[in-house]
Amino acid sequence: MPPQHDPDVWLFDLDNTLYPARCNLFAQIDVRIGRYISDWLKVDAEEARRVQKQYWREHGTSMRGMMSLHGVDPRHYLDYVHDIDYSPVQPDPSLEASLAALPGRKLIFTAGDVPHAERVMERLGVAHHFEAIFDIVAGEYWPKPHKQIYEQLVYRHGIDPARAAMCDDIAVNLKPACDLGMRTVWIRTDESVKRAEGLDLDHIHHQTDDLATWLADWVAERKVKK
Known part of the structure; x- marks a missing residue:
């Protein structure tokens, strides 16, 4: 009620x-997440993408998975993935x-x-x-x-x-x-x-x-x- x-x-x-939604900032963030995972785990883009989506499903966010399983500093992660072009807004x-x-x-x-x-x-x-x-x-x-x-x-x-x-x-x-x-x-x-x-x-x-x-x-x- x-x-x-x-x-x-x-x-x-x-x-x-x-x-x-047409500003599509998350498309930029999504790319940055993939690059972060690729660099951190030293894997290629395809494997990084698989890990990214797996962690999102299992941990709620890719960041939470990277924190829990790989000791990533969330502040460092957030600064990196939000380094985007805001001009569409x-x-x-x-x-x-x-x-x-x-x-x-x-x-x-x-x-x-x-x-x-x-x-x-x-x-x-x-x-x-x-x-x-x-x-x-x-x-x-x-x-x-x-x-x-x-x-x-x-x-x-x-x-x-x-x-x-x-x-x-x-x-x-x-x-x-x-x-x-x-x-x-x-x-x-x-x-x-x-x-x-x-x-x-x-x-x-x-x-x-x-x-x-x-x-x-x-x-x-x-x-x-x-």
Whole structure:
């Protein structure tokens, strides 16, 4: 059952949520991950790719597998894989306007790290709307949808889940948020829809392929009700 109160805290995923999937930053990151694994393990690109995907399946992220099995320093790893070209991300006046009109606290909840999030938000022109970034480091390098990092986020930032909403492009990442009592907003992309095929989506309260417009409509509906 959805929460009974309108949210006064909004949690936003970063990649493919605050900026459009067509920017395709992860394609660059994916290449960098492969190179990192290839260099670290001294294997060719094909073997690195196999290891990358195996660790992703078995450990949640390739980084977690490299940390657990090969003693990789996660900070070194994150700095390397996020050394990318951010120019595909352009300023987004519509998102800026929607965030400005949206009441309540706003936080970033990302599987990337703080420097990556800051560079993206600088490009978008929306950094001033967010009071904090809860990143992979804050979650002790555990990725979504591990339940404990949602609990850490709620505790650290004094959030009442029943008064919170979470926006994410990956449907399974919204399940722990729903279980805690949050309202959930699924950002549909071609890739995220494919990944959600066959899944039970009862934990999704709202869905959209345009976050800025959805937020603007949300605010407008509440003004009408008042």
